[in-house]
Amino acid sequence: MNKEHILVVEDDADINNLIAKTLQKQKYRVTQAFSGSEANLRLSMDKFHLVMLDLMLPGITGEELIKEIREKQDMPIIVISAKTSLEDKVKVLDLGADDYLTKPFELEEILARVNSQLRRYRKFGNVVNYNLENKDEYKFKELLLNEQSRTVKIRNKNIYLTNHEFDILYILIKNPDKVYSREALYELVWKSGYYGEDNSVNVHVSNIRKKIKEVEKEDEYIKTVWGIGFKLNNN
Template sequence: MDTTNSKILIVEDDSAIAEIERDYLEINGYEVEIVDNGPAGIQRGGSGEFNLILLDVMLPGADGFAVCRKLRETVDIPILMVTARQEDIDKVRGLGLGADDYIVKPFSPGELVARVKANLAQYERLRSRSGGASAVNSELKVGQITIRPQSRRVYVRDEELSLKNKEYELLLFLVEHVDMVLSKETLYEKIWGYDAVGDSATVAVHINRLREKIEDNPGDPKVIQTVWGAGYRLKA
């Protein structure tokens, strides 16, 4: 799927890094705009003009976590958090606020472009898939979970849930593969579209977020089960 000509917002206060990111993305056909602080990231990111936001964690005015939280109130485009910290807690915090993926500095230009392409392509696949659902397959049901792909609506015990893009796509994939054990690597490749060793932190955080929304007791999950040493399974 061709995602070139997409418009990307870089929110980064280090001008040297931002310019490198911009140059490599523009070489690959993307239109890029740079802002260098949190408030500007919120203002421009929420404008509806962009297809993806590359969001640094450490920013003046408001850090990346605050920016991500605010943006998720109004936009559903992919948000990639950029962090120089290695601790998983930063990655988990970013994903918990609604980020779709993260990338750790220092990263190669090739990795940056690959992540951007993968997230844009996956987002477009999700939109196309939802918009093109046939009437025959307009509703999927497993236990107390009902998914209507045509409208991207999810219900648990007849109550509608509010899910972020990756949460929705992950749950849809699990429902379509009910009772199958799916490894973290498989889920990462299928949902995030990035052909690399599965990122256990990313997958685990999104699984936990889903459990908080659909399980009676997220600490003792009965619907999305962990199969130790193998992955996860949605129980029918």
């Protein structure tokens, strides 16, 4: 039986084919796209469990494609790019990507990152809740987080978070009085597949704040404890 369906978006045909063949050897179902426009069309026509994409694409850019995906779907997004600066990586994470690999890359690392993201997706992002009476819900102010369905709502409006964003919020809401250092959040969230940029937690917390602020403009939900880390804002 085939595994999950992966969309590979890369305008360099040799790289695209190499990634596709590597994934297909592991029994993943793979669809290839060679431009951002083609990828956007593929996404509208079929269901995917993960997207791998370059940033510098003809038609729609990789950054624009990430925005499009995040407005409509929740799935792991792995960026593979020749851009190596911290600024580029932070920008892409801020847009909603889950992981970032730089070219040149090793095929073993591609597989490790894909397997890591899909393990998380299988465990949390695609769970069928068979027992609604026993669902685990956490409420903080006007925010309601459901652990089993991986959903977040404020005043009954959905807040769409990436996997890492959800994990951070879940950790904070389970212990709303506890201050978590950035290092502790690294260890709890990036158990595998973490590429090691020290600013990642800051970026993801900023993303969560922005998304909450779109619905709840008057209240601050996550507090920065200067010199230590983050906690929920009980004030």
